Amino acid sequence: MVSQHGILYAVHLITNQFGNLVAKVCECLLRNGALTLQAIVRRTELSPAKVRNCLLVLIQHNCVQAFILEESVSGEDAGEPGKALTLYIALFVNILHRVRFSKFMDVVSKELGGSCGELFRGLLEHGRLTVKQIVDRAGANAKESTNTVQEDLGKLVMAHYVECCPAPEPLVPPPDADTKKRAKSSKVMVEPLTLEQRVMAVAMPSVMRRFSFVPNADQVADDQQNVNQPPSKDVGEKRKLHDLESDTALEEEVECNWRANFEELLRRLRHKACVDTIKVRFDDAAATVLSAMLEASRAEEDKVKTANSVPLSLNTIYEEVVKNEKNHSMTFDHVRTCLEELSCPPTFVKTDDESYSIDFTKITEAAQSEEIESIVLKRFGETAYKIFRLLFRAGCLMETDKIADRIFVEKKETSKTLFKMWQDGYLLMEKLVVGGTATGPSYGGSSYLLWKVNKRLLRETVLDEMFHAALNLNLRLAHEIDQNKEVLNLPPDKREGPDKQKFDRLRNVRLLxxxxxxxxxxxxxxxxxx
Amino acid sequence: MSRFKLSSILKRKRPDSTSTSQGLTDQEQIVYKVIHEKENMGMWLRDIKRRSNLQDAIVNKSIISLQAKNMIKEVVNVKNKGKKHYMAVEFEPSTELTGGAFYDDGILNVEFINIMKKICLQKIKQLKVATLESVLQQIKTSGAIKADLKEHHFEEILGALVLDNEVMEVKSNGMGEFGAIPEGKVCYKAFGKQRVGAAAEPGIGAMASMPCGVCPRIRSCTPDGVVSPSTCVYFQKWLEF
Structure with a gap:
């Protein structure tokens, strides 16, 4: 479930890049979940043609995915043609990725070089492109030969930075009944997949197809397309059942569109964040070892939120460490010592029979708690910082007096700080009355206030505040530009005195x-x- | 018990009787008994009134009288400084009342605690990886602290250092630098070289470094509201160049 400020922030990003109309359709989907074209038209009060165009833009830029629910096909009306309705769902994560394009570009350019980076930029800018479009674009910009472009695209696909686009309108089956039963009987809580995750799981082509690029295959595809002539379908147009059944066959025949694979890019950024966290908590050597482990196990990771990396032997890790010239001075023992250090509780690296695997969850949690702690310190002060660290580590309810004793702060100040944090949703409070009357302390009875940090709720609160802050920064920037538009419109040679000062200030504001x-x-x- | 003895106990005494050996009235005796029963824990005035079943004015009068006769004393409870507590003079207040070694006359001795923290941190840095026992041993050998402190006092201080983010608490895995420490034993380590010197000031996160991250009015801030990003005074100050 996307938080309130998350939606506002996403809508702001879409407004900035595609205008109010597209943003209105996007907001409608973000607030209401999956909707049919008619439902969007009804809710937005826009004409069907406008909504269709907005959806096309959003689909082109991977912010919306169309799908058909299997229930609607196999229901009572299954026999009647035209009853299978296409639904549209907003992909919140992909909307957020739009502000990360420069980070993604950086990852690709550093690893694969400038020409691959330039090609990748095209895919980010245009959302999804066919090989022909990619070649045309590169030719127009840099007069590169078709072969070079195709080679670069091959490299990008090989590195999984570019993937074949998901199916345009996949048939989504109902949630697996077995999974439901298992979730009920199992003692471990299994979080059911969201509709967005289910849709994308079905829509994504197989790994083989997703990352298989054959250079110069476009010509072959074009020829096939001309022979088969698949009927063009507008977004939202009702499709006949026999059309749906032959979807898979069509998919194979129609030429693949290519797009940036955000999952892989996110994985790389996650790796970078893990290395940074370890560097701060330990030292450069430990960060180098972790970085080598990430590189060695990279191929085996199949999702962004992988909990643990595959186990690696000490020899494999050492080989990976010394691949980099900078690390030639590191000895085998030094690497072993770093691994031992990392495997101390809290175990960022797990050991098992002389093999080592990274515990991503632990590293991420450590980084998250550091971020929250810094907010608590700045917003509520030093006492709050100590209280928060105490309760966060304890993970259970704790009484006011005990907290005051542990942090060496007077009870009065401790109580005051606890209330302040509770009011802002950083702590949970429970009142415990022992003996006496329930209304208050009486003879033989006392009331105690117990405090706790609910980690899951707190993470959600902080994330919502972050979305709020990001939205505010964007709005403030827009306000600053609006206030100084006269200065911005002045030609550089006419910016003098106060105008120049204003201009310089605006430049600093923008940078900050x-x-x-x-x-x-x-x-x-x-x-x-x- | 003989009938004579029983009747002498049950015999109603005059209110102003001073027949006891210590010269206490009946009410004073009751109040004293109630306070004395609590020994070194002391008793809150309101509890005394409830327990003795006497009128408030009589209890107040009795307490003044008992204090004057030097039979009870008022003690400070560090956890409830506003509540008056009384204790029989022969007892010394318990650590629950006084707060223990880190309190001085019911007031937290911050200066002493800070000195303790500083010494412990210094020892941990010297030892690189320290256990509670090794820190204690080092301090005893050096004679840096003269006060009579027990092991649990040092444990509390080390716990406070962890909460201050000056040191980190880890468990030994029996390998490498933990080779001499049994596996599973709690150890204390100063942070890596990046953190040394900067430990007291933890790294500022992304949110904390901008006005919204620390804004007390963030919950009432909306794009077109009274508090909004375009009218925000904190933003104004932040963007002053």
Whole structure:
């Protein structure tokens, strides 16, 4: 479930990039979940043609996915043609990724070089492109030969930074009945998949197809397309049942559209965040070892939120460490010592029979708690910081007096701080009355206030505040630009005196806000995506 | 018990009787008995009134009288300084009342605690990886602290250092630098070189470094509201160049 400020922030991003009309359709989907074209038209009060165009834009930029629910096909009306309704769902995560394009570009350019980076930029800018479009675009910009472009695209696909687009309108089956039963009987709580996750799981092509790129295959595909002539379908147009049944066959035949694979890019950013966390908590050597482990196990990771990396032997890790020239001075023992250090509780690296695997969850949690702690320290002060660390580590209810004793702060100040944190949703409070009357302390009876940090709720609160802060930064920047538009419109040679001062100030404001937004987005990723 | 003895106990005494050996009235005796029963824990005035079943004015008068006769004393309860507690003079207040070694006359001795923290941190840095026992041993050998402190006092201080984010608490895995420490034993370590010197000031996170992250009015802030990003005074101050 997307938080209130998360929706506002996503809508703001879409408004900035695609205008009010597209944003209105996007907001409608974000607030109401999956909807049919007619339902969107009814709710937005826009014409069907406008809504259809907005949806096309959003689909082109991977912010919306169309799908058909299997229930609607196999229901009572299954026999009647035209009853299978296409639904549209907003992909909140992909909307957020739009502010991360520069980070993604950085990852790709550093790893695969400038020409791959330039090609990748095209995919980010246009959302999804066919090979022909990619070649045309590259030719127009840099006059590169078709072969070079196709080679670069091959590299990008091979590195999983680019993938084949998901199916345009997949048939989504109902939630697996077995999974439901298992979830009920199992003592371990299994979080059911959201509709968005179910849709994307069905829509994504198989790994083989997703990352298989054959250079110069477009010509073959074009020829096939001309022979088969699949009927063009507008978004939202009702499709006949026999059409749906032959979807898979069509998919194979129609030429693949290519797009950036956000999952892989997010994984790389997650790795970077883990290395940074370890560098701060330990030292450069430990960070180097972790970085080598990430690189060695990279191919085996199949999702963003992988809890643990695959186990690696000490030899494999050492080999990976010394691949980098900078680390040639590191000895086998030094690597072993670093691993031993990392495997101390809290175990960031798990050991088992001389093999080591990274515990991503622990590292992410440590980074999240550091972020929350810094907010608590700045917002509520040093006493609150100590209280928070105490309760966060304890993970259980604790009485006011006990808290005051543990942090060495007077009870009065402790109580005051606890209430302040509770009011802002950073703590949970429970009142315990022992003996006497329930209304208050009486003879033989006392009332105690117990406090606790609910980690899950707190993470949600902090994430919502982060979305709020990101929205506010964007709004403030827009306000600053609006206030100074006269200065901005002046030609450079006419900016003198106060105008020049205003212009310089605005430049600094922009720099500060943009850098803060980048940092904030890293924190949002930490809480939302990692 | 003989009938004579029983009747002498049950015999109604005059209110102003001073027939006891210590010269106490009946009411004073009751109040004293109630307070004395609590020994070194002391008793809250309101509890005394409830327990003795006497009128408030009589209890107040008795307490003044008992204090004057030097039979009870008022003690400070560090956890409830506003509540008057009384105790028989022959008892010394318990650590629950006084707060223990880290309190001085019912007031937290912050200066002493800070010195203790500083010494413990210094020892941990020297030892690189320290256990409670090794810190204690080092301090005893150096004679840095003269006060009579027990092991649990040091444990509390080390716990406070962890909460201050000056040191981290880890469990030994019996390998490498923990080789001499049994597996599973709680240890204390100063932070890596990046953190040394900066430990008291934890890294500022992304949210905390911008006005909204620490804004007390964030909950009432809306794009077009009374508190809004375009009218925000905190933003104004932050963007002053």
């Amino acid at each position: 806000i943009h850098s803060s937004l980048m940092k904030l987005d890293e924190a949002i990723m930490l809480f939302h995506d990692f």
